[in-house]
Amino acid sequence: MAIRNTDETYGSLTVVIHWAVALVVFGLFGIGLWMVDLNYYSTWYHKAPALHKGVGILLALIMVFRFFWRWLNPTPKPEPGQQAWEIKAAEAVHRLLYVLIFTVLVSGYLISTADGKPVDVFGIFSVPAILSGLPSQEDVAGQVHLVLAVSLIGLAVFHAAAAIKHHVIDRDATLKRMLGKKKSGPSPQHSH
């Protein structure tokens, strides 16, 4: 498998980033929901939010790279046999996934930096506050963060269901090519 995308299929870097981000997003969602209900005396009371925030910042860095990688690579053409509405819907959903991930990351950052304090990433580096002191910043950012996170997970589940639909019902290569299982180039010819 090539590292870069082609017109026919995704390259290996795109495939790895796609599944890694999916895992991280679902993981952060789970930790996020669990950590806010922790008892004051739980040993994870501080550890869980620290993990959630550290991984969130690292995810933001990966997403910035991913955005540029997508920009610098060809986007594989829609598989043959796609309806026009499917193609438009897919483009809209993919775009919306990017927007939702971005806004969830930013709103999370705005919670922790609302009082001007930086976000610490596993003691390795800190991200300083850029926007702080807005009225009720941590509360508004918090509500946005929760609502959009739930929306993101909902959309991701829909996105996964759509991929499965393509694989099982349409029997096309849509899912295969995000698993690196679609061969690039023209389909094999019958031998003469």
Next chain:
Amino acid sequence: MKIRLLTLALVAALFALPVTGPAAAADSYVIDTKGSHAFVQFRIQHLGYSWLYGRFNSFGGTFTADDDNPGNSKISVEIDTASVDSNHAERDKHLRGSDFLDVGKYPKATFVSTAVKKTGEGTGVVTGDLTLHGVTKSIDIEVKEVGRGKDPWGGYRLGLQGSTTFALKDFGITRNLGPASTHVEMILSIEGIRQ
């Protein structure tokens, strides 16, 4: 001669301006939140290892001070619970939530005095109804007058300090913060401008 008399009259009038009449029996004061010369603070133990201080940034109120009849004095304060500020965004967000103040349901906390008892020169106990987290209970606040008098800008001010301690669970806040943190102390510093 006329001009001198006029000048003398004008000067006399100028000096006469700041003169205020004798204090009425019960004077009304507005708590000076505009100039922020009033503070509603609290402190609570952190794990039994230190004191954690915070305050409510937004509140308002009035009081009347009756020197001849201290029992007639009154105070009434309304606090915006969402203005809680303990200098930590994540902690303040938690305090505003349903585990503690639940400011969405209870955006205001109020204190209305029901009785004032003088206990000494410039000291007293103010009894009143505190409504916090939707629960109303009678509490006592130890109060001491700090000072009073004219200010340089044409006003007259009176300042008090007060403190009271109560159990969080008495007001329906049941989050377990440990055995050293069952009670919170309110620390009040109030300056009023006479109306």
